[in-house]
Each structure stands twice: as C-alpha cells, then as structure tokens.
Amino acid sequence: MRPRVHVLVCVHARRSDDPLRSGCGEGGPAVFEAMKRETAGVASRVWVTATGCLGHCPGRGCAVAIHPHNEHLVEVIAEDVPAVLAQALGAR
Numbered sequence: 001m002r003p004r005v006h007v008l009v010c011v012h013a014r015r016s017d018d019p020l021r022s023g024c025g026e027g028g029p030a031v032f033e034a035m036k037r038e039t040a041g042v043a044s045r046v047w048v049t050a051t052g053c054l055g056h057c058p059g060r061g062c063a064v065a066i067h068p069h070n071e072h073l074v075e076v077i078a079e080d081v082p083a084v085l086a087q088a089l090g091a092r
C-alpha cells in the first residue's frame, strides 16, 4: 500500500539556548496530533509521520514536508492543519 501523500512533521526539540533556537519541539507535537486527527478517516491515503529536524528550524510553529509534492512549509501551527491538508490533497 502506498499513500497518496506523506506528511512529515518535525517535532525535533533543542535546548532553548541552542544557537539554532529551540527547534520544533514546542510547536511540532500539537501539529502532529492535529494532522493525525484530521487524517483519521483517510489514513490509507495520507500518512503522517513525526520526524527529526528537516533543516528549516523556524522561530515559531514547526516545519512540515509534504511528499511527493516536495513542499516544505515553515511556521506551521495546529490551526493551519486543515488548510495545509486541503492544499496537499488538492495538489496533483
């Protein structure tokens, strides 16, 4: 079984005094939970995976990568999840 869309949600946490800031550890878990909740009915078509650093390290929210579209979003917060999924599922 292959998903139509695979969403990677960064939940990587760093110490708050890290030069790369605290990472997505604060905002990522809420986005991951919202993604899982929103995709519960389409779990065979949309996979959601919590992941480590995607290399963007936004100052707020978290980073999200959507494949196969190769889209990388930053500063994603839980309230953005419905729109992000609508765009991901509507694209292609």
Ligand code: FES
Binding pocket: 010, 011, 012, 013, 022, 023, 024, 025, 052, 053, 054, 055, 056, 057, 058, 062, 063
């Ligand atoms: S910590 Fe999330 S993209 Fe780097």
